[in-house]
Amino acid sequence: MNPTIVLSVIGIYFLILILISQLTSKNANTSTFFTADKQSPWYLVAFGMIGASLSGVTFISVPGWVADSKFSYMQMVLGNLVGYAVIGLVLMPMYYRLNLVSIYTYLEQRFGFWSYKTGAFFFLLSRTIGASFRLFLVAGVLQIALFDAWNIPFAVTVAITILLIWLYTFRGGIKTIVWTDTLQTLFILAAVAISIWLIKDRLDLSTGALINTIEQSEYSQMFFWDLKDGKNFFKQFLAGAFISIVMMGLDQDMMQKHLTCRNLKDAQKNIFWFSVVFAFVNLLFLGLGAMLYIYAEQSGIAIPANSDDLYPVLALNNFSTFAGIIFLLGIIAAAYSSADSALTALTTSFCVDFLNFDHKDGKAPRSETSKKKIRQKVHIGFSLLIFLIILVFKAVNDQSVISAIFKVAGYTYGPLLGLYAFGLFFKGKVVDKYTPYVCVAAPVISVILDANSAAWFSGFSFGFFILIVNGFLTLLGLWLISSFSNNAKV
Template identity: 25%
Template sequence: MTEFGTINWTILIVYIIANLLLGLVIGKNIESDDDFYLGKKTTPWWAIGISVVATYVSAMTFLGAPAWAYKDGLSVIAIHLNYPLVIMAVIIFFFPFFYNAGVASIYEYQEKRFGKRARGTISAIWLVSQTMSSAAVLYATSVVLSFITGIPVVTAIIIVTIIALIYTVMGGITAVIWTDVIQSFILFAGAGIIFYALVTQGDFSVESSLAALKAEGKLDPLNFSFDFDTTTTVWSGILAMTLYHITVYGTNQMMVQRTLAAKNIGDAKKSYLLMGFAAFFIYLFFIALGVLFYSYYDGKTFENENTIILQFASDYGLPGLMGVIAAAVMAASMSSLDSAFNSLSTVTTIDFYKKYWAKDKPEKHYLTMTRIFTLVWALIIIIPAIGYHLHSTGSILEVLSKVGSFFVGAQLGMFALGFFSKQATENGLLVGTAAGFIVVTVTATSTDVAWPWYAAIGAGTNVIVTILASLLIDGKQEEYSEYTVVGQKRMFAKEGLPEKENGWYRIPGKVDPINYYLFAFFVTTLMFLWSIQYWV
């Protein structure tokens, strides 16, 4: 730890104290459980948007994207091509349902559409999935702190958890959003310094490196192979991972909850559109870093690939740089952990505690219990984080994606059936969800099919089995539910409700004009990547 140095420790400690103070200041305005979940709906859309970016980019991208690209080259970008399509789907179909209902837990929709058992099922699935994902984030951050400071990984896991827990408990979702804004600037500043240091190294030529990398096939961004055993193909990125990321952004309480704190549905949509336009550049930047590192280190093997970016920062030796990097990675991690703690406690309180165990209690009681559940989930997440430490050495971004792929098919299938199916019933849905899990598990353990396809396989199985089971158990349904897309359109027309609010559609299925620009941006990124092979 002494090698970390006074300057670096000062930078890191100042950053930690600043986050805690911000949580303390914001916490003074938390008066009810709704304030904890949603704030006071006064947060500007751009802050929510930056929070969304910071949460999903996280330490997974800071460490895992360069590590993954170090191994597989520029083709990793294929997995992240789909964000414009994802954001279009979410703001066109998901947001109107959630925002019009005024919910704090998005899984309330499942009860309105199907029933209590469906809501309980998807809430439980998400709690398990988010716990495993958050543990991966926590582990990645602790690897960094251990590498940089010499603190044992397990000790670092506990320290990071405590810091993120304190300001989340104090400030709720508002503290989460505003600390994310600060953390995102620190994250990208640290990454920018690393990139500048790399390309300006006296003995490292970017031009000659690109030529050598192209000869090795590391600069081929678009793999059009139809091999389902290969992870980073164009088809897995555009087809399979679009479904995966729709689940992440549309059915994940952690991601959606902050948008519910927006002033109106237009602000909620704008906050997600920021990610739709920015994600490609963010991931391309970190993936390019990994490719350049491969050239810089001549493709040598690292004991833990996630430490490549840290090794370079250490070798570069700029005073204070390791302190900035430590703060950047902690920023990336805590922007995900604070969101996870807040959303896990929200779902636990609303979907289980308030609904089944303690109805009609005062608001102060639910606020206290939400904070207690935040503490409980923080303690639970520590356990799988230690498990990752003991058993994982590959790219933590890929590990996280693999873990999530087991769960997203079930979540996506449940919402897709809710939105579009006339025939799906609660009984059939529970059968279909179980069948989807079984098929994904068999696929993962008995075949070589790449993990990006698990979401499509799970969701497809869920949809088919649910409809068949619904018809067998409950018979043919004559009318669309009010909570389907068709049902919502009919309800708006029947009751004469305004289609738009401040110029943005409130009806699911209606396309706001900016979505056409987002789609054009998607096509442009494909053309850009296709052209790389000719001008590099």
């Protein structure tokens, strides 16, 4: 695609986002940055959450992943629905009752200082790595579509990518993001729908024939029952339920948006409507993936060695200019709808959980001017950290980005899962000072188990189920250091 066209599309897109930022950040203060003053309409949050949950990873990696995993990803998506129900019925009522800004302050109330800091630390670790992976994906697309033509290094592409996020989030924070996510979700859904329609026309298929072609293809297998297989239904379903709980319900990034709703009832309507639409949209992405492979095979187009490159290569090099523009809008919207909120949530968590912006340390409250300066420095600091992680990942990545994200999530979100499970379903306290040791030991043991499972357990593979194992090990460790011997609630 012509680099001038690409640059024009990107320029217009970000001018719109910056305009939204200007409108939503008027009279904004630190509370607005963190909570949007709790005035967000629930339907706006629900629609925007679709884009934030999908991200550039879903947009590119899920279609590319179809060759290796077929439609098995839907097993996880079905599990997600159970997880979202738990969030709406168990976690949200607690968060609203305690009136939390950072959801990790619950851990201090429940266990103590070290448990609180440990939970917040694991969020910062998980979300920093996850946001970096997602931005790595969009930077790669921009490199192919634009910057390679001008011989601009990948590091410069990454720097530009992060700078654009900073420009429209550093003032309005979560209030701006609630509105920009809505626009970006619209672009994502339009892109996938138009892409499927264009491929359908290229293959000269009716809608019914298109569905039948996908169903009859080798890619459409959805359920896998072999217990040794990492794609086994029960592993994927349970992993999907727990992944949605930890990557949304125990994640400051995602929950910060839900907590901007006016009240609990609105927040619950938001999560329930979102979950239904989310499942349908993921099925669309898998259908798109099958059609991309079918189209490439029938057209004699070589499949890229890296599955994440399939959709970008076809959209930018083999489809029409219009299709390429739609793809660019979709991938940019998908990547930025996730990454911008991640940067804001990281800033929020660090300011509240480690810099005590809520004054729990007993010191005199900071002035609004002081808070603003510190918040902006933290925002810049996380931007630089994400930049460095992307460059490292570029040097070592050898797998699908979505696979990498879920793998990392299995290790880093396990301690959060164990902490909240113990807090919600067991009575009593833990010996707070030992919590960090438990939360470090559980992921280390999980890594060892995952790496050696095939040899130790006759070919058994944990797959994404390792998240549950990790959470259980954390829960077991917390029970062992508990102050009580009989903790379980009846």
